[in-house]
Amino acid sequence: MAKQSKKQKSLASKLGENQKLYGLGEALTLLRELKATKFDETVEIAMNLGVDPRHADQMVRGMVSLPSGTGKDVKVAVFAKGDKAAEALAAGADKVGAEDLxxxxxxxxxxxxxxxxxxxxxxxxxxxxxxxxxKGLMPNPKLGTVTPNVTQAVKDAKSGQIEFRVEKAGIIHAGIGKMSFSDDALKANFDAFVDAIVKARPSGAKGKYVRKIGLSSSMGPGLKIDTTEVAGV
Known part of the structure; x- marks a missing residue:
């Protein structure tokens, strides 16, 4: 990791001394000020949900399209034959095949x-x-990855559609863009992701559903977001 400046060390120290909740805009500003690496870090979101995924009626899983994209070159493989294979290649799939794939x-x-x-x-x-x-790569009709419409599925994957799935501790992690994105682009992705999670609330979830939201960069500290300022939570 790159060496931090005195200002960055001071900010990081202050962050470690309190449990302050941040507005999204303030959190993004701090992440940029604390950035100590030269590469374009991913901005990551972590959401603590009031669910126990060991129970089928409390599983949270789905897909969401990030309006600003992910900033990542997504590699897509498609199992198809004949015309569908040709469609997948035309849509931008990186590898298409059947038994050979x-x-x-x-x-x-x-x-x-x-x-x-x-x-x-x-x-x-x-x-x-x-x-x-x-690896979480098994095609699934519920996620739209088993479909006759391979053109749309490939385009969705390439343009910023990501999968989310709650982990054992009731936490969902995802990358919602790059540090090089504008604040407006990151806010749009943040809102789209949170909205998708809220809409995916399972029938078995009881009490408060979205309990905590954290934001960080790949190599930066985690900042707690004030959920009272997040629409729909």
Whole structure:
């Protein structure tokens, strides 16, 4: 990690001494002031939810399209044949195939951010369950990654659609953009992500649903966001 300036060290020290809640704009300003690296860090959100995902009726999972994109080059693999394979390639998929793609993945080539499949290819994809499942890459019709409309699925993945899934402790993590994004772009992504989580509230959630929201950069401190200032929470 790059060496911090005296100002950055002072700010970081003050942050560690209190439990202040920050407005989104103030938090973004502080993250920029504390940035000590040269690379374009990811801005990350963490939400503590009042759910226990061990229960099926308290699982929170879905997709959300970030209006400002992610700032990341998303690699997409598509299982399809014939015309659908051609459509996927035309839409910008990085790799398209059938049994040959399955064999390539079995050989260890799994450097993808999203795997999409047409319904007729699930017999082939199913044989990769033990490889794709643990990486969160297994195509799922509920998430729109098993679909005959491969053109739209590829475009969505490339343009800023991300998947979210609550972890065991009731926490959801996601990257919502880059430090190089403008405040307005990051705020738009923040609002879209929070709105998607609120709308995904499961039937089994009791009491307060969104308990805490934190914001950080890849190498920066975590800042607690004042949820009373967040619409819909």
């Amino acid at each position: 399955m064999e390539d993945m079995q050989a260890g080539n799994l450097d993808y951010d999203r795997v999409i499949a047409t319904p007729d290819m699930m017999g082939v994809v199913g044989r990769l369950g033990k490889l794709l499942g643990p």
